Amino acid sequence: MKKHIVKVAACCLVGGVVFTGSMISTKAASEKEMLPSAGVSLAFSECYTAPQKTKEIKNSTKKEEPKNTKKEEKKKTKKVKSEYADIAIAQVDNYVNVRVEANEEGEVVGKLYNNSAATILETKGDWYKIKSGSVTGYVKSEFVVRNNEELAKSVGHRIAVVDTETLRVRKDSNATSDIIGLVxxxxxxxxxxxxxxxxxxxxxxxxGYVSQEFVKCKTFYVTAESKEEEEARLAKEKKEREEAEKAAQKASTSKSSSKNSSQESSSSTSKSSGSGSGQAVADFACQFVGNPYVYGGTSLTNGADCSGFVMSVYANFGVGLPHSSSAQAGVGYGVSYDQAQPGDIICYSGHVGIYIGGGQIVNASSSETGIRIQSATYREIVAVRRIF
Incomplete structure (x- = not known):
């Protein structure tokens, strides 16, 4: 009997020790050294096990709650990556070669022209692996500028694509403002x-203003040209140049065979015929100076963008051109700026104008300036295309 009483008393004593240990472990349940020794724990488990398990579950639950809260806080405070973070802009005189390997002996797979953009995929020494258009390869880091939001915005063209059936454009930036147009x-x-x-x-x-929820905004950049794309472009230019020369020769032969036309009248006809000449194109275009610039527009009076303006001017002379500045850089045939004549299309990065002679162009410049005359060399010329 005494032995039984001693055994019960021992169990109670152990229980007290364990309960004390459990209270301490509420502060740090994971700190196993604060629990009773293995022998004492085993003794207690034979006498009283259920409450210990219950307390362990409760302690574990209490400990997990702050961990989840911290994770949620981290998610909430996670910094949103800028869309310009991995954009690199070429800053060179003409172009930088894109190579298949990160060394100067690597095969050239394309060209990244000045102010063209690329996405940086990785860094390898002083080389960047980039993707630009259809071209993926390496460029020397010294020839591009990265993480420069201001530069990226200046060379890119930011547009909003309408994402609703009819977009209301308002005078001011609020939902009760007057509607100035529908798109x-x-x-x-x-x-x-x-x-x-x-x-x-x-x-x-x-x-005017539109709610951001009804449009998708994105930025367009001029991108690299692959070797295959360059070869195809040059072949196309050569073919078009040859066709233009044949047409010019045929027209010249036809005029010279006309016995009733003097050299003076022939010259006069060349400048005012229905198909027009370069000078006639330039003279016609200058009539619209002062009219507004409207992106996507083709109206010479109500508003046109740069390529819409060139397209509409040439349409008056029976010539169909695409409504795209990059596409217009591939029409007719190419000449150097030194050989530029009135009527030639002067192409820039993302922009076009019509050469009027004397080192000047007429162009639909921007929404702030509208259609105006300015220096042809106000920025780097990418190409000069001749139609007539």
Whole structure:
């Protein structure tokens, strides 16, 4: 009997020790050294096990809660990566070679022209692996500028694509402001400002605001040209140049065979014929100086963008051109700027104008300046294309 009483008393004593240990472990359940020794624990488990398990579960639950809260806080405070973070802009005189390997002996797979953009995939020494258009390869890091949002914005073209059936463009940036125009779905509008959930865009009626929830904004850049693309372009230019020369020769032969036309009248006809000449194109284009610039527009009076302006001017002379500055850089045939004549299309990175002689162009410049005359060399010339 005494032995039994002693055994029960021992169990109670052990229980007291364990309960004390459990209370301490509430602060740090994972700190096993604060629990009773293995022998004492085993003794207690034979006498009283259920409450210990219950306390362990409760302690474990209490400990997990702050961990989850910290993870959620980290997710909430995670910094959003800028869309310009991995963009690199070429800053060179003409172009930088894109190579298949990160060394100067690597095969050239394409060219990244000045102010063209690329996405940086990885860094390898003083080389960047980039993707630009259809070209993937390496460029020397010294020839590009990365993480420069201001530069990226200046060379890129920010547009808003309409993502609703009919977009209402308002005078001011609020939902009760007057509607100045309606734009159909999938139309692309030039973005001039983004602020507080509203996007300022250019339409035919002028500049106005649209709610950001009804448009998708993105930035377009000029990208690299692969070797295959360059070869195809050069072959196309050569073919078009040959065809243009044949047409010019045929027209010259036809005129010289006309017995009733003097050299003077022939010259006069050349400048005012229905198909027109370069000078006639330049003279016609200058009539619209002062009219507005409207992105996507083709109206010479109500507003046109740069390629829309060139397209509409040439349409007056029976020539069909694409409504795209990059596509217009591939029409007709190429000549050097030193050989430029009135009527030639002067091509820039993302822009085009019509050469009028004397080192000047007429062009639909921007929504701020509209159609105007300015120096042809105000920025780097990418190409000069001749139609006539």
């Amino acid at each position: 159909p779905q999938e139309e692309e509008l030039t973005v001039t400002e983004e602020k507080d959930g509203w996007v300022k865009v250019s339409i035919e009626e002028g500049e």
